[in-house]
Structure formats: structure tokens, C-alpha cells
Amino acid sequence: MFAYLAKRVIQAIAVMFVISLIAFAIQGNLGDPLRELVGQSVSEEVRQQLRDELGLNDSFVTQYLRFAGNALQGDLGTSYFFKEPALDVILKKLPATLELVFGATLIIIGFSVPLGVYTAIKPDTIISRIIMGLSIVGISIPVFLTAILMIFVFSVEYGWLPSYGRGDTVHVWGYWETNFATADGWTHIILPSFALASIMLPLFVRLIRAEMMEVLQSEYVKYAKAKGIKPWRIYFVHALKNTLLPVITVGGVQIGTMVAYTILTETVFQWPGMGFMFLEAVNRVDTPLIVAYLIVVGFIFVVTNTVVDLIYGLVNPTVNIARMGA
Amino acid sequence: MSLLSVRDLTVKFAMRDQTVTALNGISFDLAKGERLGIVGESGAGKSITGFSLMNLLSRPGYIDSGKIEFEGEDVVKMSDKRLRDLRGNRMAMIFQDPMVTLNPVLTIGQQMIETLMAHRKLSREEARQIAIVKLREVYIPSPEERLEQYPHELSGGMRQRIIIAIALLLDPQLIIADEPTTALDVTIQADIMELLLELCQSNQVGLILITHDLGVVSQMTERTLVMYAGRIIEQGRTREIINDPQHPYTQGLINALPQQTVPGQRLKQIPGNMPGLASIPTGCAFHPRCKYATDLCRSQIPEVVQYGDLKVACHEVQRLQADEDRQEVRA
Amino acid sequence: MSETVIPNDRPSRWSRMWNSNMGYSFRRNPVAVVSMIVFLMIAFAAFLAPVIAPYDPYDPANIDIMNSEYPPIWVDGALPEFMLGTDDQGRDLWSTILYGTRLSLLIGICAVALQAFLGISIGLIAGYVGGRLDSLLMRLADIQLSFSTLMVAIIFLAVTQAMFGSDTFNRYAVVFLIAVIGVAEWPQYARTVRATVLAEKKKEYVDSARVLGFGPLRIMVRHILPNSLSPIFVISTVQVANAIISEASLSFLGLGMPPSQPSLGSLISSGFDYIFSGSWWITAIPGVVLVVLVLVINLLGDWMRDVLNPKLYKG
Numbered sequence: 001m002f003a004y005l006a007k008r009v010i011q012a013i014a015v016m017f018v019i020s021l022i023a024f025a026i027q028g029n030l031g032d033p034l035r036e037l038v039g040q041s042v043s044e045e046v047r048q049q050l051r052d053e054l055g056l057n058d059s060f061v062t063q064y065l066r067f068a069g070n071a072l073q074g075d076l077g078t079s080y081f082f083k084e085p086a087l088d089v090i091l092k093k094l095p096a097t098l099e100l101v102f103g104a105t106l107i108i109i110g111f112s113v114p115l116g117v118y119t120a121i122k123p124d125t126i127i128s129r130i131i132m133g134l135s136i137v138g139i140s141i142p143v144f145l146t147a148i149l150m151i152f153v154f155s156v157e158y159g160w161l162p163s164y165g166r167g168d169t170v171h172v173w174g175y176w177e178t179n180f181a182t183a184d185g186w187t188h189i190i191l192p193s194f195a196l197a198s199i200m201l202p203l204f205v206r207l208i209r210a211e212m213m214e215v216l217q218s219e220y221v222k223y224a225k226a227k228g229i230k231p232w233r234i235y236f237v238h239a240l241k242n243t244l245l246p247v248i249t250v251g252g253v254q255i256g257t258m259v260a261y262t263i264l265t266e267t268v269f270q271w272p273g274m275g276f277m278f279l280e281a282v283n284r285v286d287t288p289l290i291v292a293y294l295i296v297v298g299f300i301f302v303v304t305n306t307v308v309d310l311i312y313g314l315v316n317p318t319v320n321i322a323r324m325g326a
Numbered sequence: 327m328s329l330l331s332v333r334d335l336t337v338k339f340a341m342r343d344q345t346v347t348a349l350n351g352i353s354f355d356l357a358k359g360e361r362l363g364i365v366g367e368s369g370a371g372k373s374i375t376g377f378s379l380m381n382l383l384s385r386p387g388y389i390d391s392g393k394i395e396f397e398g399e400d401v402v403k404m405s406d407k408r409l410r411d412l413r414g415n416r417m418a419m420i421f422q423d424p425m426v427t428l429n430p431v432l433t434i435g436q437q438m439i440e441t442l443m444a445h446r447k448l449s450r451e452e453a454r455q456i457a458i459v460k461l462r463e464v465y466i467p468s469p470e471e472r473l474e475q476y477p478h479e480l481s482g483g484m485r486q487r488i489i490i491a492i493a494l495l496l497d498p499q500l501i502i503a504d505e506p507t508t509a510l511d512v513t514i515q516a517d518i519m520e521l522l523l524e525l526c527q528s529n530q531v532g533l534i535l536i537t538h539d540l541g542v543v544s545q546m547t548e549r550t551l552v553m554y555a556g557r558i559i560e561q562g563r564t565r566e567i568i569n570d571p572q573h574p575y576t577q578g579l580i581n582a583l584p585q586q587t588v589p590g591q592r593l594k595q596i597p598g599n600m601p602g603l604a605s606i607p608t609g610c611a612f613h614p615r616c617k618y619a620t621d622l623c624r625s626q627i628p629e630v631v632q633y634g635d636l637k638v639a640c641h642e643v644q645r646l647q648a649d650e651d652r653q654e655v656r657a
Numbered sequence: 658m659s660e661t662v663i664p665n666d667r668p669s670r671w672s673r674m675w676n677s678n679m680g681y682s683f684r685r686n687p688v689a690v691v692s693m694i695v696f697l698m699i700a701f702a703a704f705l706a707p708v709i710a711p712y713d714p715y716d717p718a719n720i721d722i723m724n725s726e727y728p729p730i731w732v733d734g735a736l737p738e739f740m741l742g743t744d745d746q747g748r749d750l751w752s753t754i755l756y757g758t759r760l761s762l763l764i765g766i767c768a769v770a771l772q773a774f775l776g777i778s779i780g781l782i783a784g785y786v787g788g789r790l791d792s793l794l795m796r797l798a799d800i801q802l803s804f805s806t807l808m809v810a811i812i813f814l815a816v817t818q819a820m821f822g823s824d825t826f827n828r829y830a831v832v833f834l835i836a837v838i839g840v841a842e843w844p845q846y847a848r849t850v851r852a853t854v855l856a857e858k859k860k861e862y863v864d865s866a867r868v869l870g871f872g873p874l875r876i877m878v879r880h881i882l883p884n885s886l887s888p889i890f891v892i893s894t895v896q897v898a899n900a901i902i903s904e905a906s907l908s909f910l911g912l913g914m915p916p917s918q919p920s921l922g923s924l925i926s927s928g929f930d931y932i933f934s935g936s937w938w939i940t941a942i943p944g945v946v947l948v949v950l951v952l953v954i955n956l957l958g959d960w961m962r963d964v965l966n967p968k969l970y971k972g
Contacts (some may be wrong), residue, residue, distance in 0.1 A: 015800055026816050136959060140952035142902045142922075144909045145944050148929060156933060217384075220429040223421055226382055227414035227441045227492065237440075241431045257805035264906055268929070279910060282815040290819070294812055305803045317431055317476040 008309055012302045019298035023291045024067050027077070030287045076295060077288030081281070086292035090274055094296075095176045096166060097262050097273035103179075103193030104258060108201050116208025117243075120216065121235055131205065138202030143261050147195035147268035154191060161191050164270035192269045196261055200254055207250060212243040245316050252308025256301045329499055329532050330356040330379070335392035337371075337378055339603070340385075346603040348374050348387065350556045358499070361526060361533040363543035363564060365579070366553035367600045372536045373422075375553070376502045379534070380413055397499065415445040418493035419502045420522075423509040424485035428477040435473030438492055445496055460491040464521060483514040490522060500532040507542075519546060540579055544568045552576050555601055555611035562636035572638040572647065574616050610641065618642045682964045689960040692953040699950050703758040710752035711738075715918060729938050744924065744939045745931055746916070753919060754943050758950065760920040764834050765901040769893055771839025772900075776846025777889070781877045783847065784854025795851070798844035806841040807903055813837045814912040827915040834913055838900050845892055853885035887965040894958035898951045905947055921947040 051057050058066075070076070076086045119128040141149075155163035167188035170181035179185035215221060216239055224238045263275030270276065274293060281289035337349035349371050356362050364372045377383050379394055381401050394401040396417060404412065413419075421427040428437060438457040442448055448456075454473065461469035464487040477485055486506060493501050503522060507515040523546050526533045535546055543550050543564060550567045552560040552575065560573040571577045578596035598615040601607055610628050613619040620642065628639045633647070640646075683689050702709055728734055729742040729750075741750040783794040817833055818826045826833070857863055857880070866876045905922030907913035909929075914920040916927050921943045928939025 011796075011800075030816060030820055136955055137948075137952060140898065140902075140955050141948050142905050142909075142951075144906060145925065145948065148925070148932065148940060148944070152932060152937065219421060219423065219426040222382070222384065223419075223427045224429065225413065226380060226419045226421075228410045228412070228444050229414075229440060230410065230444065233440065233444075238429050238432070242429070245431070253803055253805075256803060257807065260805040260808035260811060263807075263811060263910065267910060278815075282819055282912075285819045287819075290816065297808065301804055301808075317478065 004313065005310070008306050012306045015302050016298065019295060019302075020068055020071060021064070023294045023298075024064050026294070027067065027287060027291045028063070030285065030290070071295065076292035079281075079289045079292075080286045081284050081289070086288040087296075089277070089289060090292050090296050092175060093272065093274045093277045095178065096271060097259070097266070097275060099179050099189065100192055100196060100262055100265065100271060100273060101255070101258050103189050104196035104200070105255070107193055107197040108204055111197075112201055112204035112208055113240075115205045117212060117235065117240065119205065120209045120212035120243075123213070132209075135202035135205050139199060139206075141198065142264075143195060143199050144264045144268055146198040147192070147265055150191050150195055151268065162188050163191070166272060192265050192271055195268070196258065196265045199261065200258065203254070204247070204251075208243060208247055211246055212239060215239045215242045218242075245312070248308065248312050248315070252305055252312075255304050255308075259297060259300060328355040329358045329360070329397065331393075331395040332379070333393040333395075335375075335378060335394060336390040337374055337383065337387060338390045339387045341604075344604065347390075347606075348556055348603055349378065352392070352558055354551055354558065354561060356500070356532055356534065359526075359530045359532055360549065361523075361535065361547040363547035363550040364534060364536045364553060365538060365540055365543055365550060367538060369555075369600045369602070370553040371556040372538075372553055373504050376419070376504045376534065376536050379502060380417060380419060381409055382413070382419075411445070414441055414492075414498075415496045416498050417500045417502065418496070418498040420486075420489055420493050420504065420506045422505045424482050424489055425509060427489055428485060430477055432476075433473065434475055434477065434480075434488055438473070438488075438495065441492055441495055456495065457491075460495055461488065463494065463525065464488070464491045466491070482510050483518065486510060486518055487521065490518075490525065494525060494529065494531075497529065498531060500534065501526065502534045502536070504536045505538070506535075508537075522546070540568065540583055541585065552579070555606050556603065557611065557639065558630075558637075559612065559639045560636060566635045570634075572633050572636050572643050573612075573640050574618055574642070574646070575612050578615075610639075618646060679964055683960075686960055688956055692956040692960070695949065696953045696957065699758060699946070699953075700762060702755060703762050706752075706755035706759045710749075710755045712749040712752040714748045714753040714756050728936070729942070732938075741942055742938045745927055745936070750938065750942060753924060754921070754946055757914075757919050757921045757924050757943060758946060760831070760914060760918070761901050761904055761922070761947070761950070764831060764838070764904045764920065765897045767835045768838035768842075768900045768904075769896045771835060772842045772896060773846055773889065773893060775840065776843035777850050777882070777885075779843060780847035780850030781854060781881065784851035784858065785873060785877055785881075791851070794847070798847050801841070802844045806838065806899075807906060809841045810837045810903060810907055811910065811912060814907060818912060823915075827917070830914050830918075834904055834907065838903050842896060842899075845896065846889065849888045849892060850882075850885050853888070854881050857881045857884050891958060891962045891965055894954055894961060898954040898958065901947070901951055901954070921950075 074087055078084065079086045079089050082089050115131055119131050122128055151163045154161045165188060166177075166179055166185065168182040168184040169177040169179055170185070172178050172181070179189040221234060221238055224234050229238070259275075262271075262273060263278060265271065266273045266276035267279060274296070278290070278293045280286075281293065332355070333353050335349055335352040336347065339346050339348050352371075352375060354362070364375060366372050374383070374387065377387075378389055379396075379401065381389065381394070381404065383389065389402050392402065396412070399408075401409070401412065428434070435454065435457065438460075439450060439453040442453040442456055443450070446453075457473060458469045461472060466472055466484065466487055472480070472484075472488070480488070490506075493503075501522075506522065507518050510518060519542060522533070522535075525531070533547070535543065537543060547564050550561065550564045551558050552567065552573065554575055560567065560571065560576050567576060568580065571580055575596070578594075581594045582596060596615055601611060601614075607614055607624075609625045610616070610619070610623045613623040616623065622641050626641070628641045630637050630639045631643065633643055683693075707713075729740065732742075738749075741754065744750055744753060779794055779798075783791040814833060814837060854877070863876060863880060866880055871879075904913055904920060905925070908920050908922030909926040911923075911926065914923045916923055919927065924943040925940050925947070928936065928941075928943070932940050
């Protein structure tokens with residue numbers, strides 16, 4: 001167990017190292033920190049002196065080590081635009097994005113498991129055919145288009161739900177602002193969550209259905225029937241558990257993908273999260289913020305993937321974690 | 327009254343382009359506590375027969391016609407609920423490959439206890455105690471610990487013992503064992519067979535043993551069916567079939583046994599292969615591989631005739647027997 | 658007059674394909690047939706855009722801002738010369754969509770070709786060489802897959818755009834898009850091809866080819882690759898659909914094709930600002946074209962997966 005954990009953590013650290021190198025390279029090549037600091041009307045001599053003071057003339061290794069050291073202490077530079085530490089800016093936007101991902105995840109889990117299981121158990125019914133037909137239409141519509149369509153129908157045409165922003169949020173534990181505490185917050189998060197879930201949901205329905213159908217063909221399911229076990233127990237105890245194991249692995253990767261899709265949903269719904277902020281930072285060439293976003297998002301990816309791997313090892317009895325470390 | 331009586335059982339498979347007949351007019355009986363062997367090459371329909379008896383064929387296979395009377399009730403006509411009541415309770419099955427039979431994500435205990443609780447009103451603890459007793463009967467060491475383990479933590483031989491224990495859990499009238507040792511190491515095959523025989527004898531359980539190994543059949547069973555291309559071509563007492571087979575196919579099978587061969591000599595194989603279900607020859611399905619085949623064999627399906635203690639489906643059986651007698655007289 | 662009929666021993670490639678198992682199942686499957694027809698129509702119209710389109714949307718001389726936001730002809734207030742109306746800059750929407758579809762398809766297909774090339778080469782090498790190189794490459798594939806393509810593409814394009822400035826970026830946008838979508842998805846192919854190589858390597862014919870003295874390259878290309886063709890086929894269809902969606906998403910974010918040379922994604926994006934003022938067609942019509950295009954490709958992919966039934970690598 002320990003060896004497996006250590007191996008996963010070492011790999012995670014290696015990936016973070018590569019990400020930090022990329023971030024560092026971006027920082028060194030994108031924009032000019034001097035111009036942000038003092039403007040252009042400064043003599044070459046003063047510039048040179050400033051470069052020395054800022055350590056811009058140090059060797060690559062020294063500069064990287066300083067960058068990495070600062071990053072480890074939570075210092076990812078100061079945003080040119082907000083004039084605030086870049087990490088603080090991002091952490092302030094993080095709750096909005098995470099709540100959106102959370103809402104979408106709930107929708108995906110809540111719908112994909114029953115729909116996937118149903119279409120696997122009863123593949124020939126009309127309802128199953130409709131679900132499968134809709135699912136392929138679903139994966140063919142880009143997230144941003146779904147979002148636009150939803151705004152058009154539910155906000156512009158019917159005016160049922162608001163089309164942009166987070167609405168009334170409430171402070172809980174320090175800086176965390178939540179949408180789930182007020183009715184207005186709820187109405188604001190519904191459309192973006194569904195839009196974000198819209199491309200993953202059909203993907204998961206299809207995945208669960210395919211895995212489940214394969215499991216239902218297996219010898220152990222046939223054997224369970226031969227033992228006289230009731231159908232619901234065969235479906236939900238014997239088959240579903242085996243179905244969900246591979247789904248967990250894919251799901252972990254998809255959580256990362258969802259962070260990418262938040263950029264699209266947040267842009268359409270003007271949702272004040274990290275993704276929306278990132279695009280603004282790109283337009284303003286706010287290098288420290290871009291770099292900080294890269295590192296935070298990279299960190300989220302690495303952590304979720306490592307955690308998902310560990311969970312998979314824990315829930316799957318056939319994966320012997322102790323032996324996998326070897 | 328016999329425990330099991332199968333009459334004219336016909337099973338078909340609806341394939342994409344055509345429907346093929348996998349079993350064609352199978353009839354046999356099994357007395358209470360009797361042990362019956364079903365032999366034949368792969369593809370003869372042995373396993374399909376086994377699954378049909380439990381009405382457990384999965385698509386595209388289906389029972390087209392015939393009767394399977396088990397304790398006086400027709401399995402073919404049973405409701406789903408009656409079938410569930412039958413399966414695992416009065417009639418149990420042992421699958422071929424223990425490595426894939428048990429569910430990998432459930433413990434041995436869960437898989438044993440659920441079977442008991444599906445058929446009897448028991449508390450979890452009572453069920454656990456029965457499971458432990460049955461595991462002891464199949465010589466599983468420290469059964470309490472095994473109940474907590476997952477299948478992948480156990481060897482193939484151990485798993486097959488557990489599957490035998492599951493088959494015995496509810497004291498069934500009949501166990502269907504579908505090649506229970508083919509997937510196992512040669513060294514433990516005999517052990518498992520011995521265990522199965524011992525338990526069937528001591529518990530008065532009927533056994534249908536599906537195998538391609540005539541040697542195993544001769545040790546385990548009282549009566550034998552020989553199948554070829556979806557039909558029974560010979561049936562009778564095992565001793566007779568082994569010692570004095572009448573059908574040329576059975577004779578071929580016996581001659582192909584290693585025991586029948588002088589060391590250093592080649593095994594006497596039957597030439598050719600079993601036909602596929604979609605291309606069963608006309609007349610007697612065995613005729614292309616039979617050295618005695620006549621025009622009659624090629625055109626007409628042989629009736630089952632009683633010959634001595636055996637029931638044989640062969641046109642030539644009388645002539646062959648006459649030839650043999652003549653040779654014996656001359657010798 | 659009777660013409661001499663030349664006996665044709667070998668039926669043409671086309672008729673062989675038509676009569677094959679695949680051709681048979683194609684003819685029997687109305688969804689596949691309709692999808693194929695729609696796809697061919699879209700592809701045909703897109704690649705003949707310069708011939709079909711009444712206006713050249715890239716030519717500023719053709720564009721008059723006074724013509725902006727005319728609705729399609731079935732809506733009141735339309736101009737008859739603009740069949741599908743005009744966009745916010747006064748371009749004929751029909752012509753712009755034709756050119757945009759051409760760009761979307763081109764980027765999608767080229768990106769997938771790049772993915773396939775990289776993935777197949779890496780997969781063949783990893784599977785054939787094996788050992789440490791194999792585990793290293795597959796580890797890299799795992800890591801690459803764990804980062805979403807869209808995320809990688811967004812960051813890469815955002816940084817490139819900030820670094821080179823919009824003008825340079827816009828000029829080479831097509832190349833950047835193809836490169837980033839093409840590089841990010843190679844593991845899909847690499848894993849599948851590697852799995853096939855490992856399976857085929859055990860078989861006798863590969864050994865005999867080696868004994869006969871054929872080099873590894875020849876063995877891989879002539880013997881192993883043909884066996885991985887059906888999974889490659891199936892993956893490619895789905896990947897083209899995904900690549901088109903990715904391109905549209907990137908362009909929608911302003912990280913892809915510029916408004917002066919719009920793909921379907923950038924058209925939808927430029928129309929989005931006008932959706933609240935009632936000019937729904939600038940977004941809706943390119944949106945429908947995009948969805949239909951991706952949908953028919955996905956449907957064809959589904960059909961192919963059913964027919965070829967390849968063993969796809971599962972993560």
C-alpha cells in the first residue's frame with residue numbers, strides 16, 4: 001500500500017515539475033516585467049540595473065529555483081491588472097468554478113447511472129432507443145452551443161432563469177462564497193450546471209451502458225442466474241459494481257476535462273470563475289495571472305488523477321495495492 | 327418415477343441470417359440419485375443440453391420444443407419465479423471455469439450467503455454457519471477466513487471446491503457439472519472429481535456430468551449419453567458403452583483413449599472434424615467420418631434402436647454386430 | 658452494334674467494397690446511408706465553396722457594413738440576394754458558412770491525420786521495441802490523456818496569441834489549431850496500435866517474417882499495421898468529430914480562427930453578441946450546420962464500430 005502510494009505521489013510530483021517548467025518558460029517569455037513596473041520612459045542604464053536587481057540576468061537554473069521556491073511558498077507573482085497576489089485572485093474565483101463543477105457532477109451522476117443501467121437491461125425498448133438516439137445528438141452539440149441554446153430558450157424566450165452571473169451568494173467559511181444558500185443563487189447555477197453537464201452526460205450514459213452490457217454477458221452473471229438470484233440483485237449488486245469500476249477511471253479523467261469546459265460555460269454565462277478570469281487575463285496579457293492559473297489548474301488535474309487512482313485501487317478488490325507498488 | 331425426464335428437446339439458435347438447430351430431439355431419463363455422463367466432442371451440444379435443463383439459455387438460443395420434466399414439473403413452461411425457485415435450490419450447476427464463475431468484486435461469503443437467502447428464510451448469521459459447514463465438507467481449510475476473501479485471492483482448485491460447496495448449499499436433487507475440471511491443473515483434476523463423486527454418493531444427489539473424457543465418465547457415472555452434432559447417438563449403462571460400444575462414433579472415441587494405445591503407437595483418432603451447426607450433413611451426421619457408411623446412411627437419419635442394453639442410432643449396427651460375432655466364432 | 662465486353666476477372670475495388678460484409682450492412686442500415694449522404698453533401702458543398710458561394714467572404718470589397726444583420730429570406734425584412742441573411746459585418750451568411758465549414762472540416766481532418774501519424778508511429782515503436790521505452794511512452798500517454806485536450810489547447814493557444822500578438826497569430830491560426838489538436842490526442846491511437854502490436858507479435862507469421870530476414874520497419878508496416886486498421890478507422894471517425902468540436906470551441910473563445918476568416922465556431926461566437934437583440938440567425942444557422950456535421954460523423958462512427966467491432970483499447 002505504502003509503496004503504491006509513494007509511486008503515485010512521485011509521479012504526481014514529476015508532472016508538477018514539468019508543469020512548473022512550462023509555467024516558468026511562459027513567465028520568462030511572455031510580456032516584459034520591466035515595462036509593467038516602470039513603463040517605457042526609462043534609460044537603458046537604469047533598465048540594466050533594474051534587471052540585475054530583479055535577478056533577470058541570473059542563470060536559468062537560479063531563476064527557476066527562485067521561481068519554484070516562491071511558488072512553493074504560495075507566491076506566484078502579482079497580477080498586473082488587479083495589483084494583488086495572483087494566487088489570491090485565483091483562489092477568490094475558485095469557489096465559483098468548483099461549485100459549477102460540483103453541480104454538473106451531481107447532474108451527471110444522478111442521470112447517467114439510471115439511464116445507463118436501464119438502456120443496458122432493456123436495450124430493445126422504445127425508451128432505450130430514444131435515450132440512445134438523444135445521447136448521440138448530445139455528444140454532437142458543443143458545450144458552448146448548448147449553453148447558448150439554453151440561454152435563448154430559458155432566458156430570452158421564456159425568461160424563466162437568469163442568463164448570466166452568480167446572483168446572490170453567501171459567505172461561508174472565510175472567503176468561500178456559495179450559490180447553494182439562496183434561492184437566487186440556485187436559479188443562477190441551474191443553467192450553467194446543465195450546460196456543463198450536457199456533453200459528459202451522454203458520454204457517461206453510453207459508457208455505463210456499454211460496460212454494463214458486457215458485464216451482463218459474463219460467466220459470473222450467468223452463474224448468479226443459475227443460483228436463482230433475483231434480477232434486481234443481479235443488476236445492482238453483481239453487475240453494477242463491476243460496471244462502475246472502469247467508469248471510475250474514466251470519470252477521474254473527465255473531472256479534469258470538465259475544468260476545461262468551465263472556461264466555455266463561464267464565458268457564455270459570464271460566470272465569475274477561474275475560467276472567465278483566465279480569458280480576461282489572456283486578453284490583458286496579465287502574465288503572472290496566466291502562469292498562476294496554469295499551475296493551479298495543473299495542480300487540480302494532478303491531484304484528482306492521483307486520488308482517483310487511489311480510490312480505484314481501494315474499491316477494486318482485484319487490484320492488490322500492496323503488490324502494485326513493486 | 328424418474329427425477330428428470332427429457333422428451334424430444336429441440337433447441338435452436340436464431341442467428342442473423344438463419345436459424346440453426348443445436349439440439350435435435352433429445353430424450354433421456356434420470357433416476358433419483360443416479361449419475362449420468364454426457365460425452366462428445368466440443369460442439370456436440372453437451373453444454374447446451376446442460377443449460378437447457380435449467381432453462382438458462384441466453385439469446386440467441388431458445389428451446390423450440392420438447393419437455394423437461396423435473397420432479398413432475400415441466401421446466402420449459404415454468405414462470406420466471408418458479409425457475410428462480412428451482413435454480414440453485416433443487417437443481418444446481420457447476421460451471422466450467424472457476425476463474426470466471428465467481429463474481430470478482432464480491433467475497434466468497436457474500437456469494438454463498440446470497441444463495442442461501444434467495445431460497446430460504448434465514449438470518450445472515452444462520453446462512454453463514456451453513457456456508458461454513460459446506461466449506462468444511464469440501465475440505466476447505468479455515469472456512470471462516472475464506473468467507474471474507476475475494477475469489478482472486480484463491481487458487482483455481484480452491485475456487486472449484488467452493489463452487490461445489492455452493493452447489494450443495496441447499497441440498498439439491500440434481501447437480502449439473504459442465505466440464506468441471508477442464509480449466510484446472512491436471513494434478514488436481516482427479517481430486518476434484520473424487521470429491522464430487524464422494525459428495526454425490528453420500529448425499530444421494532443426482533449428477534449430470536458433461537465431459538469429453540470417456541475415462542472420467544467410466545469412473546464417475548452409471549449411465550452415459552454419447553452426443554454428436556446435436557443428437558444422442560448412443561445411450562445406456564456406462565459399463566456397456568465402455569466395454570462394448572455399438573455406434574462407430576463411440577467405438578472411435580474409445581479407441582482414441584490413450585489407455586487403448588500401446589506405448590509408442592500413435593493415438594487412433596477419428597478422421598475429420600465435427601460439422602458446424604450450420605452445415606450438418608444429410609442422413610446420419612456422422613457418415614462423412616464413418617468407414618462403414620452406406621448410401622442409406624447418407625440419405626436417411628437413423629432411428630434409435632434398442633440393441634442389447636444400449637439404445638443406438640445407427641443403420642449399420644446389426645450388420646456390424648453380426649460381422650463381429652462371425653469373427654469371434656472363427657477365432 | 659455490340660461492344661466487346663472485356664471480361665473482368667477482378668471486380669473493381671468499388672464493387673468489392675459494395676459487396677463486402679461492410680457494404681452489405683451499410684445498405685441495410687438507413688441511418689448510415691442517410692448520414693453518409695448528408696456528410697457527402699456537406700463535404701462537397703464545403704470543398705466547392707469558391708464555386709458555389711455567391712460572394713467571397715474574405716474579400717473586403719464584397720462586404721458592405723450597411724448590409725449587416727439582414728435576416729434569412731423566410732423572415733420579414735429580408736433582402737432576396739442574401740438567402741440566409743447577413744452577419745454583423747454585412748457578409749452573406751450562406752457564403753460565409755460554406756467557407757467556414759470548409760475550414761472546420763479541413764482543420765478537423767488535418768488534425769486527425771497528424772494525430773494518427775504520431776500515434777501510430779509511437780504505438781508501433783512502443784509495442785515492437787517494448788521494455789523501458791515502451792513503459793516510458795505509455796506512461797507519457799497516460800499523463801497526456803489525464804490532461805484534457807481542450808485545456809492543453811486553450812493554454813497553448815492563449816500563450817501563443819499573447820506572445821506573437823493577434824496579427825501574426827491570426828495569419829497562422831489554421832496551422833496552430835491543427836498542430837495543437839493534432840499533438841494533444843496521439844495517445845488514443847498509440848494505445849490501440851500498441852495493443853494490436855503486442856497481440857500480433859506473439860503470432861507465428863511475425864516470427865517467420867523475422868526469420869526470413871525482413872527488417873522491423875517492413876514487418877511493422879506490411880504485417881502488423883494492416884491488422885490494426887479497423888480500430889484505427891473507428892477511432893478516426895470519432896476523432897474527426899471531436900476535432901471539429903474542439904476547433905469550434907477554441908474559435909468560440911477567440912483562440913482560433915479570427916472573425917475575418919471565420920470557421921463555424923467563430924461565426925457562432927460573433928453572432929452570440931447579437932442573440933439578445935434578436936439576430937438569432939447569425940448564431941443559429943452555423944450552429945445547426947455544425948451540429949449536423951458532427952452528428953452525421955458520429956453516427957457513421959457508431960455504425961462502423963458495430964460492423965467492424967474492433968477491440969478498442971479501454972483506459
